Amino acid sequence: MLDLALSILSSTWIFVVFKLYDVYKVQTLVAIIINYITACLTGFFLYQGPVAMGEIMSTSWVWGPFAMGILFITIFNLMAKTAQTSGVSVASVATKMSLVIPVIIGLIFYGEHLTFLQAIGILLALAAVYFASLKEKGITINRKDLILPLLVFLGSGAIDASIKYFEEKHLTDQEIPIFSSMVFGCAALSGLIYIGVGSKKQTLKINFKNVMGGIALGIPNYFSIYFLIRALRNNTWSSAAVFTLNNVAIVMLSTLLGILLFKERLSIKNWGGVVLAIISIVLVALF
Template sequence: MMDLALSILSSTLIFVAFKLFDVYKVQTLYAIITNYIVACIVGLFLYEGDVEPSKIIDASWFWGPILLGVLFITVFNLMAKTAQVAGVSVASVATKMSLVIPVLFGVLFYQEHLSAWQIVGILLALVAVYMASLKEQHITIHKRDLILPALVFLGSGIIDTSIKYFEEQHLTSQEIPLFSSMVFGCAALTGLVFIGVKSVKNPLRVNLKNILGGIALGVPNYFSIFFLIRALRSEMLESAALFTLNNVAIVMFSTLVGILMFKEKLSMKNWGGVVLAVLSIILVALF
């Protein structure tokens, strides 16, 4: 349970870092790529074995970090585009609602058992995520723009499901730091290719503020994945329940941090989402 709590804390710190990006005018894309490089270095530092490229290539999980690395950058850009076209709330809801995908994966493919109360808790969690994330009023999305939140939903769900798959089928406890590091390393390489293509038209300028922002983001980002994989290895909760707790707790704590640190104003609907989040956590964790 401690690993899950640390993963939630790390993810909440990611939210804080992104909010500070707005305050200090950090360019998000460049900070994101720096963050992946930092997260990769942290993972290599924590790995206790020797890093041997030939053994990594021969590992059964080798193709996983490549897939996840590309997905990380792709989903990030889709989230940014969704926020621009449909609003930040829509992007946030699409990301967090994606917990449905790993939950169904755990139940269908790993025959995980959920009690009736846990199922009620998961349904309440979905409502809580929706209500707590909806910050904008009178949101309208054109039919042609529905593809963007749909892709964010699908991409985010595939990332969580892939992490569960590799943890279950391919990873040993000793390999978790190296696997996590490789995921972020591949994401960094994909991002560097992306900005390399962009820099043909707009020359890249190194900015100390972006680098510092990337460092502040990279450390909690690494540990959010590292502790999530460790939590999945424990037998306290089924992965379906664990992903629900992880996502709804992140939304709840991020909302509360927004109030306390950044003086955000919440509507009655947002407060209702927070209350439902607490109730869903109780149902999923205790029953």
């Protein structure tokens, strides 16, 4: 329970930092790369034991961080393009609705079971994500732009499903810090390659503001994954329940923090989403 709560708090802080990027005019792309480097170094710092690359390269999970690192940076850019073409609400809904992918995979491949009330809770969670994310007048997507939110949906679901797969099949408790660290390290490497390819399109500034923005994002970003993996190892809830509680609680908490810290105004639909989120959390957690 504590691990899940810490993962939710870490993930919610990420949204707060992104909001502060607008306030302080932080260059997002530079901060994102520094964020991944910071997250990688955080994991190496927390890893208890010698970091022997030979031993790491011989593990069964070594290929995972490379694949997930590429996926991380790719989905980030797809989310940005989705927000630009179809709106922030579409990008948010596509990202959080992807919780259905690890839920379905858990039920089919890992033999997990849901009670009737938990299933109802998951359906309510999807509705909660949709309504709480409606920060604009509505969600409209042109057919030609449909591919972007679909890719965000599939990619975000693939990330969560991958985390569950490696937690279930490959990782020991001692390997969680180094695995998480390598995921972010590979994401940083992918980002640097992306910058090298696209740097002609914009001027990148390595200054104090951008560096601090990356560090402020990188530490909670690392712990959001670290504590999520630890929560999945707990036998109290199935992975379906963990992913549902994690995603819905993040949406609810980030929405409420938006009101308190940034004076955001919610519509009736937004408040309905918050209420549905609370109900879904109660159903999934207690039943």
